Amino acid sequence: MDFRFEDIGPAEVKRRISAVEPLTESVRDLVDAVIRTEVDDTALDDARRQIDDIVARLRTEEKPGGFGVPFTRDLVGMPWGNAATGVRNAIAPPLRPVTHAGVSTAEVTLGAAYEGPGGHVHGGVLALLLDQLVGECASSGTSMPHFTGTLTVRYVRPTKLGQVSLRAEVTGTQDRKAFVSGEIHDSEGVTAEVEAIMIRPKEFAGRDEVMAAIAEATARD
Numbered sequence: 001m002d003f004r005f006e007d008i009g010p011a012e013v014k015r016r017i018s019a020v021e022p023l024t025e026s027v028r029d030l031v032d033a034v035i036r037t038e039v040d041d042t043a044l045d046d047a048r049r050q051i052d053d054i055v056a057r058l059r060t061e062e063k064p065g066g067f068g069v070p071f072t073r074d075l076v077g078m079p080w081g082n083a084a085t086g087v088r089n090a091i092a093p094p095l096r097p098v099t100h101a102g103v104s105t106a107e108v109t110l111g112a113a114y115e116g117p118g119g120h121v122h123g124g125v126l127a128l129l130l131d132q133l134v135g136e137c138a139s140s141g142t143s144m145p146h147f148t149g150t151l152t153v154r155y156v157r158p159t160k161l162g163q164v165s166l167r168a169e170v171t172g173t174q175d176r177k178a179f180v181s182g183e184i185h186d187s188e189g190v191t192a193e194v195e196a197i198m199i200r201p202k203e204f205a206g207r208d209e210v211m212a213a214i215a216e217a218t219a220r221d
């Protein structure tokens, strides 16, 4: 697992997010524009050249592999490359889950980049979002990371592109397992339901073990 520790606090986290998030949003807009544009071939080729230049500039300094999940000194995770939520990831819709009294919710707009059947959301994207939401729901209850053991999605009817709402709730626990139910709604009701078994890996028995895993990974870097 790629953990590492950065000795920073909330103000520095906020600064870093505000520095990179506008770029992520612009790239997300770019992805949408490439799908929907009707400009001619010359304009497409010109856009490609300009984008290649920008990519080359960004790659002059880059880390190997993925972004990982660095932790602040307060043990706040920064999963900024996460495929569903990452503030550096233009592929992420992004999902912004909120958990209150054991219930996790999120609202997200799924545009052209998330299309599967014409005009509708790809089933894999719905599974991705539900997976993240049930993970955050299970993890926030104990403040310990829970990974997906089994995720069962029932696609009730096609989900139209546009705004959707997600909800998840822990329905039971057994040792390191949390059983989580959830659903996705569009403006006409439920479109997909999920049942998940989320498991806290045995190496994460408590906060001390998580700190030890982060310290060990940081020492290896």
Ligand SMILES: CCCCCCCCCCCC(=O)SCCNC(=O)CCNC(=O)[C@H](O)C(C)(C)COP(=O)(O)OP(=O)(O)OC[C@H]1O[C@@H](n2cnc3c(N)ncnc32)[C@H](O)[C@@H]1OP(=O)(O)O
Binding pocket: 077, 131, 132, 133, 134, 135, 136, 139, 140, 143, 144, 145, 146, 147, 148, 149, 150, 175, 176, 177, 197, 199, 200, 201, 202
């Ligand atoms: C605040 C922080 C925020 C952090 C917010 C974090 C949000 C994360 C959201 C993203 C979620 C993901 O996508 S996570 C990525 C996708 N998932 C993964 O990559 C997981 C890969 N699999 C694994 O790492 C492992 O197999 C685990 C951790 C799932 C289980 O390993 P383990 O811990 O060694 O489990 P083990 O001792 O064998 O079994 C423990 C119990 O669980 C059961 N069990 C084992 N595997 C499974 C399974 N796949 N499905 C169902 N049940 C299972 C066993 O029967 C046993 O039940 P009994 O005999 O005790 O009854």
